[in-house]
Amino acid sequence: MNDLEDRLRRTLRTAAEQAPYAPVDLTRRVTGRRRDRRAQILTVAAAAIAVAAAVAAPVVFLDPAPVRPAVMDATPSSSPDLSGVEFPPSIQQVWPKAIHEIPAELPNGRKFQPLFFLDAGKVLVSTESSFEKVDMLASYDLATGETKDLVRVITPANAELFASEFTAGSGVIAWTTSRRAGDQLIAEIWTAPVTGGEASVLGSINDVGEAEGGAVHGLSVAGDSVYWSTGGTGGVWRLPLTGSVPAAQVPGTEGYHMFDYPWVGKPDEYSRSSYTELLNVESGETRTAVGNENEGWVCGLTRCVGDLPRESDGAGPPTLTATRLRDGSAQRTFPALSGGGHTMITMDRFTFLMIDDPGAGTVGMALTDLVSGEMADLGLRPNADGSFSYHAFRSPDSDLYAYALKGKQIIVDLKAIE
Amino acid sequence: MEVEDDEDYARFAADRGDALTRFGYVLSGNPHDAADLVQEALVRLRAAWPRVRRKGNPEAYVRTTMSRLHISIWRARRHERLAWEPPDRPVFDSPDDGALWSALATLPPRQRAVLVLRYYEDLSDEEIAATLKISRGTVRSQASRALDKLRTLQPLGSMR
Numbered sequence: 001m002n003d004l005e006d007r008l009r010r011t012l013r014t015a016a017e018q019a020p021y022a023p024v025d026l027t028r029r030v031t032g033r034r035r036d037r038r039a040q041i042l043t044v045a046a047a048a049i050a051v052a053a054a055v056a057a058p059v060v061f062l063d064p065a066p067v068r069p070a071v072m073d074a075t076p077s078s079s080p081d082l083s084g085v086e087f088p089p090s091i092q093q094v095w096p097k098a099i100h101e102i103p104a105e106l107p108n109g110r111k112f113q114p115l116f117f118l119d120a121g122k123v124l125v126s127t128e129s130s131f132e133k134v135d136m137l138a139s140y141d142l143a144t145g146e147t148k149d150l151v152r153v154i155t156p157a158n159a160e161l162f163a164s165e166f167t168a169g170s171g172v173i174a175w176t177t178s179r180r181a182g183d184q185l186i187a188e189i190w191t192a193p194v195t196g197g198e199a200s201v202l203g204s205i206n207d208v209g210e211a212e213g214g215a216v217h218g219l220s221v222a223g224d225s226v227y228w229s230t231g232g233t234g235g236v237w238r239l240p241l242t243g244s245v246p247a248a249q250v251p252g253t254e255g256y257h258m259f260d261y262p263w264v265g266k267p268d269e270y271s272r273s274s275y276t277e278l279l280n281v282e283s284g285e286t287r288t289a290v291g292n293e294n295e296g297w298v299c300g301l302t303r304c305v306g307d308l309p310r311e312s313d314g315a316g317p318p319t320l321t322a323t324r325l326r327d328g329s330a331q332r333t334f335p336a337l338s339g340g341g342h343t344m345i346t347m348d349r350f351t352f353l354m355i356d357d358p359g360a361g362t363v364g365m366a367l368t369d370l371v372s373g374e375m376a377d378l379g380l381r382p383n384a385d386g387s388f389s390y391h392a393f394r395s396p397d398s399d400l401y402a403y404a405l406k407g408k409q410i411i412v413d414l415k416a417i418e
Numbered sequence: 419m420e421v422e423d424d425e426d427y428a429r430f431a432a433d434r435g436d437a438l439t440r441f442g443y444v445l446s447g448n449p450h451d452a453a454d455l456v457q458e459a460l461v462r463l464r465a466a467w468p469r470v471r472r473k474g475n476p477e478a479y480v481r482t483t484m485s486r487l488h489i490s491i492w493r494a495r496r497h498e499r500l501a502w503e504p505p506d507r508p509v510f511d512s513p514d515d516g517a518l519w520s521a522l523a524t525l526p527p528r529q530r531a532v533l534v535l536r537y538y539e540d541l542s543d544e545e546i547a548a549t550l551k552i553s554r555g556t557v558r559s560q561a562s563r564a565l566d567k568l569r570t571l572q573p574l575g576s577m578r
Contacts (some may be wrong), residue, residue: 004535004565011515011522012444012538018508019443022435023453027428030460160465185465307526 085357087377088366091412094376095234098416100142101408107147114411115166115394118194123400123411124168125211126153134163137173137192142411158272168194170219170300173201174380176216176228187215189226189239189247201241202246218258218395229258236264236281236387250281260397263301272311289326298324300345300396302326303370308333321353323370332373345370346398347414352390366372367401379405424542429465431460431477440477441481445488447523459483485535489528498503517542521571532557 023029043295085089093097105159106112112125121142129135137151151173153163161178172191179186184206192199203226205215219228226239227250236253241248257263262282278287278301289299297306305323334353345351351369353362363382366375380403391403401412435456442452461473463470470479471569501523510516528550535546543561 004569007515008537008568011510012534014510014515016440016538017509017517018446019440019452020449022456023441026457027431028462029457030431030464127484201506290479381568 005170010395011410026312070294071078082357082360082363082381084358085363085366087355088375089377091367091378091410094374094413095417097418099415100411100413102140102142102145104404104407104409104410106138106140107145112138112140112218113410116168116398116400117413117415124166124173126166132352134166135179137166139196147197151192151199153190154199161187163190165216167219167221171195172221172224172241174219174226176219178215185215186250189190189216189219189228191226191241191331202241202243205237205247218261220258220261222261227258227261229253229264230258231257234266253279253281256281260301287326290328298344298351299326300348302348303345305345305351305370334373334375337353344393344396346393346401348395348396350393350401350414350417352392365390378403378410423468423471426471427464427502431462434480435451435480438480438484441534441538444538445484445531447519447530451488455484455487456480458487476480481539485531485549486551489531508563518568521568524571525564525567528552529560529567532565 002076009016041366067309074301085147088094095124104111106125106127108187110127110377115124115126115137118124118139123140123142125138125147126139127138128135133155134153135155136149137153139150141147153160153175153274156177156179158180160180160406161176163175163177166173166175171194173194173254174189174191177188177190179188184385187203187205189205190199191202215230216228219226221227223242223304224241227236229236232256234253234255237247238250238260239248253264256266256279259265261280262280265279266277271409274300276289280286285302289297297304299305303323303325305321308320310324320333322331347370351368351370353366353368353375354362355366360382365378365380365388367378378390380388380390391401393401399413399415401414403410438456438459439452439485442455443449446455448454462483463476463480465477467476473479507516510517510519522533525533531550532546535541535545535549541549541556543554546557550557552560
């Protein structure tokens with residue numbers, strides 16, 4: 001047993017002894033009907049952090065802290081001096097045609113959440129009757145601000161999971177809910193016309209005991225069917241939009257999880273962005289990626305992003321982030337910012353790189369085009385307590401990125417980036 | 419039966435909440451993620467409770483789920499994320515231990531998870547491999563890289 005290992009045991013034990021207690025309402029949270037999973041909070045960054053600090057509410061997430069000087073008695077600055085930080089040009093400068101600044105509230109005064117583009121200039125948005133509980137889907141015209149209600153979303157009695165996994169295709173909008181019935185969990189697949197109308201249940205899936213992460217992941221509409229994968233052991237399922245036959249597993253998909261239909265991947269539902277092995281369920285084509293398991297890179301359909309190993313003397317340059325094709329070729333590196341922000345690639349092209357300051361931690365976020373190498377500052381800055389929060393992409397096929405800034409909602413039309 | 423199950427589950431969550439939060443804390447290094455890991459893992463346990471209870475080791479199930487969640491991008495499902503915050507600071511007897519705790523925060527999640535499972539949970543490399551669904555070779559290489567990095571960041575005796 002060497003000294004470092006001894007110190008590790010001691011340090012972890014000492015830290016554990018000082019860990020916070022479980023939240024006083026933990027049991028209620030995990031037995032109650034409200035499910036906080038899949039939070040899609042858009043406008044409460046700083047407030048949410050304050051709440052989390054007070055009651056450990058499950059709304060904020062901490063990526064691994066970037067490399068910083070290990071000085072224990074440093075006092076975090078509440079308003080770090082960012083004058084020495086070199087930020088990339090703003091997203092408005094880099095991709096002016098792709099940026100839409102819209103009010104943070106709908107004309108009727110309700111807060112909303114942009115989901116994805118319905119067609120050019122029109123965004124599907126959701127409103128919530130309470131935290132995470134979507135009650136309405138609407139079409140929002142980016143040019144005029146006009147809103148048209150499309151679908152009233154129904155929350156089933158005994159809901160365990162509110163409407164989630166919104167997607168669209170083949171003329172319908174689809175989503176899933178989950179409810180408890182006795183000792184069973186029933187997941188339901190809902191559809192509604194994309195032009196508006198009533199929502200109806202296309203099919204139900206008994207969720208009990210099989211899928212530890214829930215029954216429906218990566219819901220997609222393609223051709224005449226809805227597809228998704230289950231958690232746990234995986235498998236891709238298909239349900240025809242006619243609803244004429246029950247859901248059936250797509251042959252040959254055992255162990256696979258939805259990536260971006262028709263692509264499915266391995267190894268498990270937790271690693272949607274780091275699937276080393278992809279399979280096209282329609283063509284049978286497969287793809288792999290080199291080196292991911294050991295290095296924690298994330299990949300899109302053809303390319304990956306991750307951090308290059310640091311020099312072992314620890315005194316070398318800061319972590320360098322690089323992108324390369326799945327086979328490891330065509331590698332290019334980005335200016336030294338920080339690793340860790342790139343948790344997902346969308347459209348096989350875009351990811352986030354964190355802008356770091358050695359003293360203040362993460363002080364900004366750059367939307368980065370892995371193909372062209374362009375980087376654009378979102379304009380987000382640290383919260384008053386020095387923390388920094390941002391929104392991730394919704395899925396590997398997201399064509400829209402939305403975030404709140406200075407009382408406005410910023411919509412980035414990723415397809416409009418040339 | 420169903421009521422009994424629910425009561426059992428609630429009792430488990432209440433009894434084990436603090437211990438699981440401690441595990442989440444050393445795994446993630448901060449109280450927010452710790453609370454979130456515990457809650458997410460317990461929600462998943464609830465869905466699987468009858469099956470897991472029959473197998474008899476819900477605690478192991480939850481800790482495995484927490485470990486896998488920690489190394490995954492599950493957080494990407496939740497769109498609000500905190501990229502960085504000032505470090506949480508437990509008090510240590512030795513400044514070197516404090517420096518080591520800070521250095522742990524610089525490790526990628528998978529490397530940290532391997533160290534926590536090995537040195538806090540006292541799992542064998544084989545058990546760690548099964549928990550994280552990675553090969554034993556990967557456990558060894560991740561541990562070795564993590565220890566190397568901790569050594570370079572925290573050379574003994576050079577902190578003060």
